[in-house]
Amino acid sequence: MISSLRRLFESRAARKLRRDNGALVALLVICVYLLVTIAVMCNAISLNDCSQVIGPKSAAGFFLKELPERRFEIARTSMLKPVARALQNSDPTAALADVKLGRWAVADKRLTQLQKIVSDAIAIQHELEKSENLDQAPELEPKLVEFERKTAELIEPLSRWDRLAQNAAMLLGTDAQGRSIFFRALYSIKVAIQIGVVTAVVSVLIGAILGAAAGFFGGWVDHCVVWLYTTFSSIPSLVLLVVIAYAFSASDAKETLLPVYVAFCATFWIGTCRVVRGETMKLKQLEYVQAARTAGFGSARILFRHVLPNTAHLMLINFSLLLIGAIKSEVILSYLGLGVQSQPSWGIMIRDAGNNGDVMSGFFWQIGAATFFMFFLVLAFNILSDALQDAFDPKHL
Amino acid sequence: MPLVEVSNLVKHFLVRGGVFNRVLRQVHAVNGVSFAIEKGKILGVVGESGCGKSTLGKLIVRLLDMTAGKVQFRGQDISHLSASELMSVRRKMQMIFQDPHASLNPRMTVGAAVREVVAFHKIVPKREIRDEVDALFAKVGIHTDSQEKYPHEFSGGQKQRVGIARSLAVNPEFIIADEPVSALDVSIQAQVLNLLMDLKDEFDLTMLFISHDLKVIDHFCDSVLVMYLGFVLEELPCRDIQADALHPYTKALLGANPVADPTQRHELTVLAGEVPSPYDLPRGCPFAARCELVTNQCRQEMPPLVEKESGHRVACWEV
Ligand SMILES: Nc1ncnc2c1ncn2[C@@H]1O[C@H](COP(=O)(O)OP(=O)(O)O)[C@@H](O)[C@H]1O
Ligand SMILES: [Mg+2]
Numbered sequence: 164m165i166s167s168l169r170r171l172f173e174s175r176a177a178r179k180l181r182r183d184n185g186a187l188v189a190l191l192v193i194c195v196y197l198l199v200t201i202a203v204m205c206n207a208i209s210l211n212d213c214s215q216v217i218g219p220k221s222a223a224g225f226f227l228k229e230l231p232e233r234r235f236e237i238a239r240t241s242m243l244k245p246v247a248r249a250l251q252n253s254d255p256t257a258a259l260a261d262v263k264l265g266r267w268a269v270a271d272k273r274l275t276q277l278q279k280i281v282s283d284a285i286a287i288q289h290e291l292e293k294s295e296n297l298d299q300a301p302e303l304e305p306k307l308v309e310f311e312r313k314t315a316e317l318i319e320p321l322s323r324w325d326r327l328a329q330n331a332a333m334l335l336g337t338d339a340q341g342r343s344i345f346f347r348a349l350y351s352i353k354v355a356i357q358i359g360v361v362t363a364v365v366s367v368l369i370g371a372i373l374g375a376a377a378g379f380f381g382g383w384v385d386h387c388v389v390w391l392y393t394t395f396s397s398i399p400s401l402v403l404l405v406v407i408a409y410a411f412s413a414s415d416a417k418e419t420l421l422p423v424y425v426a427f428c429a430t431f432w433i434g435t436c437r438v439v440r441g442e443t444m445k446l447k448q449l450e451y452v453q454a455a456r457t458a459g460f461g462s463a464r465i466l467f468r469h470v471l472p473n474t475a476h477l478m479l480i481n482f483s484l485l486l487i488g489a490i491k492s493e494v495i496l497s498y499l500g501l502g503v504q505s506q507p508s509w510g511i512m513i514r515d516a517g518n519n520g521d522v523m524s525g526f527f528w529q530i531g532a533a534t535f536f537m538f539f540l541v542l543a544f545n546i547l548s549d550a551l552q553d554a555f556d557p558k559h560l
Numbered sequence: 561m562p563l564v565e566v567s568n569l570v571k572h573f574l575v576r577g578g579v580f581n582r583v584l585r586q587v588h589a590v591n592g593v594s595f596a597i598e599k600g601k602i603l604g605v606v607g608e609s610g611c612g613k614s615t616l617g618k619l620i621v622r623l624l625d626m627t628a629g630k631v632q633f634r635g636q637d638i639s640h641l642s643a644s645e646l647m648s649v650r651r652k653m654q655m656i657f658q659d660p661h662a663s664l665n666p667r668m669t670v671g672a673a674v675r676e677v678v679a680f681h682k683i684v685p686k687r688e689i690r691d692e693v694d695a696l697f698a699k700v701g702i703h704t705d706s707q708e709k710y711p712h713e714f715s716g717g718q719k720q721r722v723g724i725a726r727s728l729a730v731n732p733e734f735i736i737a738d739e740p741v742s743a744l745d746v747s748i749q750a751q752v753l754n755l756l757m758d759l760k761d762e763f764d765l766t767m768l769f770i771s772h773d774l775k776v777i778d779h780f781c782d783s784v785l786v787m788y789l790g791f792v793l794e795e796l797p798c799r800d801i802q803a804d805a806l807h808p809y810t811k812a813l814l815g816a817n818p819v820a821d822p823t824q825r826h827e828l829t830v831l832a833g834e835v836p837s838p839y840d841l842p843r844g845c846p847f848a849a850r851c852e853l854v855t856n857q858c859r860q861e862m863p864p865l866v867e868k869e870s871g872h873r874v875a876c877w878e879v
Contacts, residue, residue, distance in 0.1 A: 459647050459651060
């Protein structure tokens with residue numbers, strides 16, 4: 164296996180690939196994605212980071228200044244309102260301790276001080292509320308800034324490390340529930356790559372083994388395999404995916420990625436199976452396979468040592484193609500609510516963005532981040548697959 | 561008792577296709593071939609490309625299943641042995657293939673390819689495998705250090721030497737060499753042929769030597785089988801083929817070989833006409849359409865292979 168890989172690396176195709184700049188850039192991009200995946204797997208971003216409320220709802224990314232109406236809304240609701248309510252509680256100290264917004268807590272000040280800030284702020288708030296629409300009232304801008312400063316006084320300043328972490332989390336803004344879009348998009352990379360790799364590995368293995376057996380043994384083995392894949396490929400694959408996902412929705416495995424894996428592997432092996440079957444039929448006629456026969460080797464040895472290794476390039480190309488296929492299908496399934504359940508996923512982010520009316524109201528950060536991250540991953544793999552196909556195309560060798 | 565005896569071997573390929581995988585037509589690749597090879601002898605098989613020489617070889621080593629007929633090896637009928645029973649026989653019969661590029665697994669070093677065979681048949685104890693293979697490579701004239709190279713790093717001639725080493729690795733008694741040099745440069749053909757003949761003596765081999773070149777066969781073989789469209793037209797000893805040849809087809813083949821002596825030029829027989837298609841064989845002699853001596857009887861009836869003198873058989877009505 165190792166020597167087979169080494170040979171693949173030193174082959175003419177690999178040298179051709181190394182001369183292909185587009186492919187190298189794509190490979191680099193993929194490596195970056197892989198690094199993120201590894202980081203997420205090492206818990207650099209935990210599931211908790213993705214589901215936690217870290218700040219005001221639907222905040223814009225890159226710390227862009229928002230419209231006055233939104234700024235007013237954020238300043239009013241994120242700290243002022245909960246602090247005001249806590250102060251009215253029968254046990255204000257305990258209630259204030261519970262007021263949290265992500266990393267932010269209520270400033271460590273005496274109750275009377277807090278009370279004072281709140282009443283000042285509410286006074287400014289009343290003045291600001293007199294205006295119908297702050298966006299059209301530039302003359303109120305100084306008042307708004309003052310209001311923001313006042314409400315900020317209610318918040319305990321973050322330590323330097325915490326501020327850094329907070330800024331990172333807020334980089335691409337927050338979604339409608341105040342969760343970090345950046346972290347969710349990054350975590351989705353891991354989900355996508357994990358699903359892509361597992362599906363591609365399993366599908367390629369199943370496809371290659373069935374295809375090689377069909378092509379090599381012929382006869383009833385071939386009939387069975389061909390029957391199997393014509394049957395499977397005559398079912399619209401999305402419908403099959405939906406059916407399998409539904410079938411799992413009642414079981415315990417629903418929360419895991421298992422339904423997604425099963426649904427994808429059920430259809431994805433077909434392409435690999437077809438090409439490996441064809442290649443095996445060709446290889447079977449070659450003289451080194453006949454030589455192996457006259458040497459008295461058994462069929463299993465011939466198949467696994469002399470035939471399958473020579474379809475390695477097809478497996479590699481198919482791996483790359485299936486990986487993109489799985490990632491794209493995962494997004495679609497998750498968008499439909501049938502895919503990933505208890506983890507973030509680009510599909511879920513895109514669905515949320517639509518459901519919450521974010522997109523309608525011009526808040527594009529969530530859908531933008533999801534498509535951006537997905538776009539470059541899929542693009543890189545597409546370029547790589549094309550380059551692989553070119554590199555292994557005998558006509559260009 | 562001859563080492564290998566083939567009687568009435570027939571192979572029809574069924575070409576399938578269309579709806580429901582019907583049999584569209586039959587290719588009559590080998591039509592009733594019989595011969596025997598004594599131990600230590602080399603029998604040549606000659607004929608134009610497509611006349612069924614490779615098919616004949618593959619039938620004997622059971623790479624293909626025969627339609628009818630019988631193959632005996634050391635008196636044992638091997639035509640119907642099962643895969644497991646074939647194992648021990650296979651060790652004794654090996655094949656050297658025509659295309660050296662296709663006959664080595666591109667993903668295996670040449671050393672690994674030969675070691676695999678030695679290890680599989682437990683020819684020597686495990687510890688001695690390397691030495692055994694080193695010795696084999698030395699015998700076929702490949703530097704022992706080249707063992708860890710892959711086939712694409714070798715020239716055609718070297719690859720063929722590796723192929724020869726691999727087939728000798730199991731200590732066979734009988735070797736079928738299917739045009740072992742026709743894919744090689746003319747300059748190295750002689751080297752490889754000489755190597756093969758040296759090894760034949762060293763390993764005490766019996767050979768079926770397939771070629772389309774009568775000159776080469778005349779030089780190396782004890783007798784020759786002339787095939788045409790799957791039929792044997794003549795079998796004659798290689799003493800003086802030029803003088804002994806009786807069948808018009810054999811004579812035509814001799815003419816097709818360039819002759820060094822200019823005074824003989826005028827005797828050059830040029831083959832005219834088309835080779836009939838192996839799909840629908842003519843009723844009579846297959847060579848009738850191109851034969852100079854053709855008569856009505858030739859077109860009606862296939863001539864039987866009759867023994868003219870000891871070891872010399874001809875299938876022709878006119879000689
Ligand atoms: N697997 C096969 N299926 C169908 N026809 C075949 C097959 N192998 C060989 N043939 C046909 O059998 C005939 C003899 O082929 P072959 O033995 O390879 O000839 P040679 O080695 O003398 O050139 C040819 O007409 C060829 O087309
Ligand atoms: Mg041939």
